Amino acid sequence: MDANDVTAGRARGRVALRVGSTGPYSSELTAGQIGAIADIAERYGSGAVHVTPRQTMEIPHIDIAALPDVTTLLAGHGLHIGYAGRRPRNVTACSHWCLYNVAPMRDAALQLNCLLNENENEKMPLPGKTNISLSGCGFSCVRSRTSDVGVIARSEIVITDKKCKKCSLCVKEPLGCQVDAITLAEGAVVIDRQKCVRCGFCSGVCRPGSIMMKSKSFDVFIGGNGGLKPREAFLYRTVPSLREAMELIGSLLEGYRAHAREGERIGDLIERAGMEWPGQKT
Ligand code: SF4
Ligand code: SF4
Ligand code: SF4
Known part of the structure; x- marks a missing residue:
């Protein structure tokens, strides 16, 4: 764990923790996991828990001195902290029970989260904040078109x-x-x-x-973001299977890692490169 894993709080010596699950999928917590988060908020925080726009649970007002204990307690329930700073955020996906799913995206999100956020040994370091959002249909409830990488089935x-x-x-x-x-x-x-x-x-x-x-x-979009300079992603490619969409995302992230400057978002990189994707495979 380092400073990138926590979010500074307003009170001195206190931080906010963004929590996700290592299974069944980061944004689909079990009742036991929710109970564990509630206990930690009561014992070490302010008693409140915030649900973030990117489907993580945020526990505010945690004493920095208690971080090792809190991390151990969370790990005991298959939970981990992260998704802050210049890091990949939680990969978001639709609920897999939604009636409109053309293809449920939960497993793909879990796979990407393991690669980017959860597997300490094989974590893929990226140069900047990266939002990846996987939508099961064109409603795009998880905002695939304003994400650095988005998929719509x-x-x-x-x-x-x-x-x-x-x-x-x-x-x-x-x-x-x-x-x-x-x-x-x-x-x-x-x-x-x-x-x-x-x-x-x-x-x-x-x-x-x-x-x-x-x-x-599967439509794969790249280059979008929210924030102070919001930007809509553009359709990069349409592929016939989720497997191919995942491979494409893998090669896009490799290109991002190889060519972006520290802290640069994917949309900024594309703009700097003259609207061409560096290392593009045709
Ligand atoms: S095509 Fe439309 S109108 Fe025709 S049977 Fe199917 S649902 Fe009904
Ligand atoms: S994007 Fe479509 S499949 Fe996903 S939650 Fe929204 S309506 Fe359901
Ligand atoms: S948008 Fe196309 S696929 Fe969707 S209901 Fe209308 S005709 Fe059918």
Whole structure:
């Protein structure tokens, strides 16, 4: 543990700890883990716990002298501290039980968190703060488009030869298309591909199978960030599997590590490099 693992508190000699889990996934705590965090907040902190925007639990007002004890107690419950300073933040992902998941992202987030934040021996050092956010569908609840690296799972849909029953379920909310990309014509549905955002909701509600998901795909975005100079990420590449998205993220992070200056965010590096990704593999 070093100064990067804790956040300075307002009171002298006190710090705030950001806590994540080593399993089943950093932002999916068990009741026992939540109880352990509550106990620590009572015994060593102010009794309060804050939930951060990046899905970690923050325990404020911890006495610096108590850090070794607190770290040991947390480790006993599969919890660890970090995600602060010029470090990768907690890799965020959607809840895997969300109805809209095209592909659950929890396991991918866990894998990246192990690489970037949790495995002390194999931790991949990065030059600056790095937010990675994995969304199971285009709603992008974990803000993939304003992260240094973001993934959004997509559904590639196809109209089949199964007869449309004209039930209209696919046409509009609550279960169907939310961007008005579907119209019902004579005996068939028509999809406006310019409007379609590849969410797959229509295929999910179509009982006869007139619209079906043909395949999944994964949009990988890079260069976004929030903060004082917010910046939207741009679509870097679309790949056909989560495995390939993970490989791509690995090579992007290697490029970031090799080319960025100390403290530089991915978006800053891209801007400095003239909007080309250093070491880009084609
Ligand atoms: S992005 Fe989609 S899958 Fe993920 S939590 Fe939001 S609605 Fe659910
Ligand atoms: S996949 Fe396209 S057409 Fe189907 S509901 Fe989503 S946006 Fe609409
Ligand atoms: S495509 Fe399917 S969901 Fe849409 S109107 Fe036809 S039968 Fe209903």
